[in-house]
Structures are given as structure tokens and as C-alpha cells.
Amino acid sequence: MLFKAVLLALIPAIVAVDHPVTVAQGGGLTFTPNQVVADPGDTITFTFVSKNHTVTTTNFSGAVCPPPDGGVGPNGFDSGFLPVVGTDTPQFVFTVVDTEPHFAACKQGGGTHCQAGMTFALNPTEEMTFAEFDANARKSQL
Ligand SMILES: *[C@@H]1O[C@H](CO)[C@@H](O)[C@H](O)[C@H]1NC(C)=O
Ligand SMILES: *[C@@H]1O[C@H](CO)[C@@H](O)[C@H](O)[C@H]1NC(C)=O
Ligand SMILES: [Cu+2]
Numbered sequence: 001m002l003f004k005a006v007l008l009a010l011i012p013a014i015v016a017v018d019h020p021v022t023v024a025q026g027g028g029l030t031f032t033p034n035q036v037v038a039d040p041g042d043t044i045t046f047t048f049v050s051k052n053h054t055v056t057t058t059n060f061s062g063a064v065c066p067p068p069d070g071g072v073g074p075n076g077f078d079s080g081f082l083p084v085v086g087t088d089t090p091q092f093v094f095t096v097v098d099t100e101p102h103f104a105a106c107k108q109g110g111g112t113h114c115q116a117g118m119t120f121a122l123n124p125t126e127e128m129t130f131a132e133f134d135a136n137a138r139k140s141q142l
Helices: 002-014 108-115 130-139
Strands: 018-023 043-048 056-058 091-095 102-105 119-122
Touching: 108 130, 119 130
Parallel strands: 018 043
Antiparallel strands: 043 091, 056 102, 102 119
16 A cells, blocks of 8 residues: 555656647637646647747746747747648647746747737746736837
């Protein structure tokens, strides 16, 4: 019984979960869902379903809008531009490396998508919420 309990306690730590996110659903400037809580080792699979967008880490202040090529680190990420051509829906898979909050936005349009709220949060906190990050991005200067 004790052995079984120990095994069960270990399972959440060793089973990586994939978190699917749809990019630009219905042609919108959106990530669906717009925030994900994930453990290191988990993956986030971004599926790009319309137009030509990115998911790129930026900083919480939202002052970097658009985010820079390569994204803001440490442990940042940048899908690069993934245009939807025909029926192809390209994917970007990011493996979560830490428990820190990360904030991302689309870098298309010289900052216009980021400022329109095409924003995403990985592991937001009570102090650094998705809503506050999104507001920061919307009011950032080009
Ligand atoms: C996607 O957007 C980028 C940046 O604006 C541009 O360089 C690239 O040519 C676009 N790709 C397509 C297929 O439209
Ligand atoms: C966020 O971006 C602004 C503007 O570039 C910069 O001054 C600030 O240092 C950045 N903060 C972090 C934590 O990267
Ligand atoms: Cu975009």
C-alpha cells in the first residue's frame, strides 16, 4: 500500500503533459487559451491556423512590443513567422524548462499585433497576471 502511494505521488512529476494552444482562431489576433500553467518537461503545442503570426517572449512591462527576434530570456522562445499557406497549419512546440512566469506576444506588424492584445502568458503569478501583462502590451509604445 505504501509502495503504491509513493508511486502515485511520483506520477505527476514524471508524466509530461502537452498543452495545446490555437493561434489566430477564426482569423483573430488571439491565443486560445491565452494562458497556460505548466510544469517543467511539459510541452506547449502552438497550432497556427490563420494568416502569419509568431509567439515570441517579451517582458512583463510590455515595453518590448514587438518582441525582439529570439524572444526575451532567460529561457525565452520565438516560433518565428509561421504563415498558414493553403490547408497547412504549422506548429511550434515549446518544452517548458522552468517554473518562472513567461510572457509572449506576436511580433507581426511592427508591434501592432502585440499592442492589439495578441498576448499569451505561461505560468503567470498573482503579482504578474495575464490581465496586467496584456494591459501593459496594449499601452506600450511602438
Ligand atoms: C510573414 O510575415 C513576415 C514578417 O512580416 C514576412 O517577412 C513574411 O514574408 C510573411 N510570410 C508570408 C508567407 O506572407
Ligand atoms: C523590458 O523592456 C524595457 C524596454 O526595452 C527595458 O527597459 C526593460 O529592462 C525590460 N525589462 C526586462 C525585465 O527585460
Ligand atoms: Cu500576429
